[in-house]
Amino acid sequence: MFEKVLIANRGEIALRIHRACREMGIQTVAVHSTADADAMHVRLADESVCIGPASARESYLNIPAILSAASITGADAIHPGIGFLSENAQFAEMVEEHGFTFIGPTAEHIRIMGDKVTAKKTVMEQGLPVVPGSDGPVPTLEEAEKIGRETGYPILIKAAAGGGGKGMKVARNPDQLKEAYQLARGEARAAFGNDEVYIEKYLGKPRHIEIQLLGDEHGNCVHFGERDCSVQRRHQKVIEEAPSPALNAEQRAFIGDLAARTAAAIGYRGVGTMEFLFEDGQFYFIEMNTRLQVEHTITEMITGIDLVREQIRVATGAPLGYGQADIRFQGHSIECRVNAEHPETFIPSPGKIDGYHAPGGLGVRVDSALYDGYRIPPHYDSLIAKLVVHGTTRNECLMRLRRTIEEYVIGGVDTTLPLHQRIIAQQAFIDGNYDIHWLEQLMGMKK
């Protein structure tokens, strides 16, 4: 087992990783920017190293500074967390070249799945269904017109290097294609330095269903069921739940087994998530994330398994030590992503926390690095807390969520808690009857 792990991240996820390490008897090294000197994970870690100024490019994305911090502290392994360098194949390679273990998949798997065109090809070869569209990159407008005619409108132009919902534009008819195509490429170039795009049929009312996977380097892979992440705004998840109210036991077993078999066939190691759209009883693969995900918490709540612990364990080369039949599912879990933003305008609201009280009680989990008097820096993303509840039934979960949101006090800044309260009061949400467009329709952003 590792003796010391460097956590190359910040915020609630850095704290989450620190917690798993502590429970495993592993020492932790926090790295931080000058803006995060007072952060909770820095306070709790055994050691901390300042790796640069506030700008993420010069700190959390600064590979030489992170590797130097690992060297001087004598860390054995580096956990990249979520975002930042977690899906950077070159970083994974450099970590290993410098004699540390990268807590994640191989650089090769990160590379294959990081390019969504290659990712779709790879899983298709293993028999996974994908969204119909182009079978490769679409380098010219003429090509896009041809794919549009073949696929039928509406279509979605997507960045091959995409993430965070960026570089994605809908063309509802041929007249909209030129503009959508050019916008998608421009956005992709600006966000990822790569303007390669591909095309998919734009599904009208799908749900976003994803499968949590874990593989070891001995060829074993299991799944931990699905998460329903259909409550979205601008292609970004707002509320997630497990299990999905839309799947029956047969559909659940079908897609879980298929995803796990596919991951095993490519020799996948570590935690990973295959994302699908689900419409009219059919699953369509859209992408695989080769890292921990924000919403891993709800899977932990219904399985009782600490996924970060498992992730660290398989990174040491240990075999899983259990099989699919050993994984038991219990009850229901829902997560609200709480952002420091205005609940209607979504304008970011960094600043000093003036009064903080987290809810508690049976079946309540708050993953957050906030504390009273903490100053949320303006430089990073606005996720400040994950409010997670578990209940024996979905209804119990909803009631619990309602009372925990009422209890939660985050003073001094705007938060999206009122939006969450509004969402869970909607009859459609209570009935589990929503798709990926539902929230934006509720908010009047879409017809």
Ligand code: ADP
């Ligand atoms: P990113 O990596 O940027 O998050 P994804 O491919 O995972 O991009 O898609 C993000 C979201 O965009 C999905 O959860 C879904 O809501 C929407 N989306 C993606 N592909 C399609 C599609 N073909 N049809 C309809 N919606 C889609």
